[in-house]
Amino acid sequence: MTDIPCNQCPLRALPLFTLFSCWASRFKTLSDGRRQILNFLLPGDFIGVQQKMTEASAHGVEALSDVSLCTFQRDALWALHRAAPSIGFDITWLAAHEESLVDDNLLSVGRRSAEERIATLLILLFKRAAVVMPQGGVDGVPFPLTQQHIADGLGLSLVHTNKTLRKLERRGLHRIEGGRLYLRDTRALVRLADLYGDGKPSPRPLI
Amino acid sequence: MTDIPCNQCPLRALPLFTLFSCWASRFKTLSDGRRQILNFLLPGDFIGVQQKMTEASAHGVEALSDVSLCTFQRDALWALHRAAPSIGFDITWLAAHEESLVDDNLLSVGRRSAEERIATLLILLFKRAAVVMPQGGVDGVPFPLTQQHIADGLGLSLVHTNKTLRKLERRGLHRIEGGRLYLRDTRALVRLADLYGDGKPSPRPLI
């Protein structure tokens, strides 16, 4: 792991703050070892405002392999907001964006079956990973997650994750091989994930 | 429901942006009606940056009873960041805080049993509700949630929620009556929730 001072981070629209050379995950654990991955971070992603980071060791970030990243202090964050409001605005936006990832995952974990959760995760990760790929992922995208990561991300047991993964693979929906993920029947995956059909207006719309 | 222009919102350290006269919830639904409440909003809470609000009706906010609130546009948000960086900073902080609520809930839904989830929710909601109470909730706190709300918040079925709730109540851990929540054996509830014991440092600490 390499730690790069903020002022040296070279990247993208918002170079100052974050990024990896590889994947990582935010997670929480219970005292008996049960572990829940909150969301995955891909190269180029923003590490959320980790204010609660130090509060307890309950909340962590784990690298799935070597990463390089930038960290910043709360004070520095405030200074930045004052000095460069537009970047501060971007940070707010990015924080909100990260939350939306967690929101999506909570919907999965709370209300989708194992098959549906896995289909959802594969599609979403593929999409994110394909963005930085040359041809949009025609020959798959890099996929460094172990089945244990997937299980912890979806609130499933390792065993059941494996069986479900194999079932979908045997049905020809996807393939994971050599550290790469291939979607072979995107339509079926999307159908399983119910990614479009979201709906139902709020009974009492507020906004 | 009353809609108050932002510049008139009277409240707290950060009067401009949010708040209710009552409770509400953020949720998502699947096309077949399955519903997951992401987090609950209590009086005084901030409504997150609802950028994705309009993206699809998949994401909603429901009032549990009449509420009054402030809304703001994305542009207004940007203008605010520029004009008042300190408030912009607070917004970032609040957005991150709301995310931490969702994180906590995701840990519950993904890795806690039904009993543990309910214990966790009761304690956390009680704490939040007690803050604004005169005596810190010695005679309970207002509790407008139905069991369906609790079920949707915890990723459980209504039936199982009811049975678990009754089991805990019969064991003397809590009481819900007349729209109020009373914690009767906080210690036992905390033990169930594993709220302190969080632990386990990251295998590969990043920060």
Next chain:
DNA sequence: CGACAACTTGAGACGCTTCAAAAAGGGTGG
């Protein structure tokens, strides 16, 4: 070639879900 991590598979147990239906509240109009 030995060691360790990741993956795979089978089998039994249990927690939670679904279905079904009744009881208890809460509000409204006659």
Next chain:
DNA sequence: CCACCCTTTTTGAAGCGTCTCAAGTTGTCG
């Protein structure tokens, strides 16, 4: 004040999805 309706709560019973336990296989790296 009662009759009615609709929402919320409660309880029983059966089914199944997921978990745990157990062990074997495959892959990787030194």
